[in-house]
Amino acid sequence: MMTEKENTRISKYLSLVLRHAPEAAGITLDEHGWTDVGILLKQLSRNGYAVSPAELDHVVTTNSKQRFIYDENRARIRASQGHSVAVDLAYAVSEPPTVLYHGTAEAFLSSIEKTGLDKRSRHHVHLSADDETARRVGQRHGKPVVLVVDAARMRVDGYTFFCSDNNVWLTEHVPTAYLQRQ
Structure with a gap:
């Protein structure tokens, strides 16, 4: 083994x-x-x-x-997700939970507060259904910060969400108006 x-x-x-x-x-x-x-x-x-x-x-x-x-x-x-190369994972649009979470490091907050959550070189912004997973993700890059995403309001406003095979929620962009620090 x-x-x-x-x-x-x-x-x-x-x-x-x-x-x-x-x-x-x-x-x-x-x-x-x-x-x-x-x-x-x-x-x-x-x-x-x-x-x-x-x-x-x-x-x-x-x-x-x-x-x-x-x-x-x-x-x-x-x-399952996280590609920076061109692929179509063929995920269907999904109805997200009311809130989702994004883990990041404190060092990235000033940029996020200006532009929201950007996918950068990846295909989508990655979001979690629970705050503990988001916290673990944020810890990889420094002092963790968890952002709460108003997914229900985003959906009403026309944003689309996908859920990957490993239950990571994906969307193109999260503007600052839908973010709140936990």
């Missing part, structure tokens, strides 16, 4: 190649972000990440953020 350290190392590399730089592993993603599991395993091995199918399955199923998903036949794999 692989160590937790090795699991994390592989997970981080999978995040890189399935979300941002498939060329780093010599793979391609189709228009919906999928790649063949067999080809992925072969290319991982060529790049210093010798991973068996069972080990890949362990990384996918134990990832605390459920960042990766197999197709129904387990022949293809993709990242």
Whole structure:
């Protein structure tokens, strides 16, 4: 069985190649972000990440953020969200909860207060259904701050929301009028 350290190392590399730089592993993603599991395993091995199918399955199923998903036949794999490369994840518009949360670091607040939440190099702004998840996300970048998003009012005002396979809420932009510091 692989160590937790090795699991994390592989997970981080999978995040890189399935979300941002498939060329780093010599793979391609189709228009919906999928790649063949067999080809992925072969290319991982060529790049210093010798991973068996069972080990890949362990990384996918134990990832605390459920960042990766197999197709129904387990022949293809993709990242659930967070891409900076052009893919269409084909998520349907979803009705969000009344409020959603965004975790950030205190250092980013002045920028957010000016422009709202921007997707930047990603396809969407990422939001959480609970404040604890948002707090954990914010902690990755410094002193955490949780912002409350008035998703119900945004929806009434015509903004669209999607929910990823791993229950991350996605939207194009959150203007400052819909944000409040928790």
